[in-house]
Amino acid sequence: MPIKTILVALALDNDSVNVARRALQLADQHKAKIIGVHVIESSVFQDPEIPSSLNKTELTGMLEAQSRQQLHSLLTTQNEPTILHIESGKAHTVIKNLAASHNADLIVLGPGEAKGLREKMFGSTTDHIVRHASCPVLVVRKNARTPYQHIAIGVDFSDHANAAVLWASRLSPIAARDLIHAFEIPLQFEQAMRKAGTAQVEIDNYRKARIDTIRQEIIQTYGKNNRLPRRTRTFIAPGDPATALLEISRRRAADLIALGTQGKSPIAQHLLGSVARRMLNEAECDVLVVSANAKLEL
Numbered sequence: 001m002p003i004k005t006i007l008v009a010l011a012l013d014n015d016s017v018n019v020a021r022r023a024l025q026l027a028d029q030h031k032a033k034i035i036g037v038h039v040i041e042s043s044v045f046q047d048p049e050i051p052s053s054l055n056k057t058e059l060t061g062m063l064e065a066q067s068r069q070q071l072h073s074l075l076t077t078q079n080e081p082t083i084l085h086i087e088s089g090k091a092h093t094v095i096k097n098l099a100a101s102h103n104a105d106l107i108v109l110g111p112g113e114a115k116g117l118r119e120k121m122f123g124s125t126t127d128h129i130v131r132h133a134s135c136p137v138l139v140v141r142k143n144a145r146t147p148y149q150h151i152a153i154g155v156d157f158s159d160h161a162n163a164a165v166l167w168a169s170r171l172s173p174i175a176a177r178d179l180i181h182a183f184e185i186p187l188q189f190e191q192a193m194r195k196a197g198t199a200q201v202e203i204d205n206y207r208k209a210r211i212d213t214i215r216q217e218i219i220q221t222y223g224k225n226n227r228l229p230r231r232t233r234t235f236i237a238p239g240d241p242a243t244a245l246l247e248i249s250r251r252r253a254a255d256l257i258a259l260g261t262q263g264k265s266p267i268a269q270h271l272l273g274s275v276a277r278r279m280l281n282e283a284e285c286d287v288l289v290v291s292a293n294a295k296l297e298l
Contacts, residue, residue: 003030003170007104009037009095009129012070015110015140020074022144022286023108026171029147034082035102036075038067039091060088092128100134106171107137111280126280130261130289136167139280139287142255148172148286152254154241154275155179157221160260163290165222168258169229171288176231178254179218182241183211211236242278249284258288 008023010016027034040063064086071084083102087094099107112126130137151168155161168177185207193203218234219226228234237244241259248254261276279287 003032003105005035005102005104005106006030006032007035007037007095007099007102007107008075009039009091009107009109010071010074011110011112012038012067013110016070016074018143019108019110019140022138022140024075024077025144025147026106026108026138029172032105034075035085035098035104036071036082037085037087037095037098038071039094040064040067040086040088041091091125092132095125095129096132096134104135106135107133108140109137111139111141127277130276130280130291133291136163136288136290138171139289141283141286148175148256150178150254151175151256151258152178152180152245152248154245154257154259155181155218155222156241157217158260160290162221162260164258164260164288167288167290168256171258172256175256177229177233178248179222179228179232179234180237180241180244180248181214181218181234182237182239182244183214184238184240185210240275242275245275245279246282246284249282252284254285256286256288257283258290260290 003026006023006027008019010019023034026032040060067086068084071086072082075082075084085094085098095107095109098104107129109126109129112124126137126139130139148171151172153161153165153168155165165177165179168175185203190203193206214236215234219228222228222232237247245257245259249257257279259275259279261274276287276289276291279289
């Protein structure tokens, strides 16, 4: 199933050039339509420093005209038909609703930045969109020089991890793929084995057997006839998944990380930590997230 519609949300800040370039590159690669959107946050008009004599209707008109011109210059080309939307309101609400109304296959945006205590506690605009969008979200963190060449995908055998694997292939069929599964024997379990008199060699053999079992499960889940697809490798990484994926991004071993998220509540994500949240905040490459609310039909 092809990617037909890409919604690209631009904050019209320093990141917007990279976001626009990636959206245009993907649109050209997939022959997709682009929906460009910029949201003028309603909080702009609540600034007490705005002179009382200023006509807010005129101010809105000027901001909309300026934003439309910037969007047009960033997104309009001869190759891709582009629809531009300028709206006022809450950015995550406008973007989510536009994506649904246009039946977007993919949302492309920048990483954003949490502003103020509330956003640091409950998530930035990007966090909200990733959690609630009805399609996968691509967060652009780097310059889009070429199509994606190497994708690292976090796999845990959940439906949304499986969808992330499929979406990685859909987004860039030419890219090599590394399937990353994080595994570690719980410290308490290992300590209990030692107290029970288990020799170190037996613990090491147990760890190796578990890793072999996981690797075989990956091959059975994502491969065919007991073989993975061409240009696909599997890695069993020690530790937690966020640390493993971040290390890959820091070593520049991938230009895109793809993962699924189970869509926990904002409070649970803040208190318990979230692989997706850490990727959005710390990854040194682009991130593709398939949320619990995203349609999984491919």
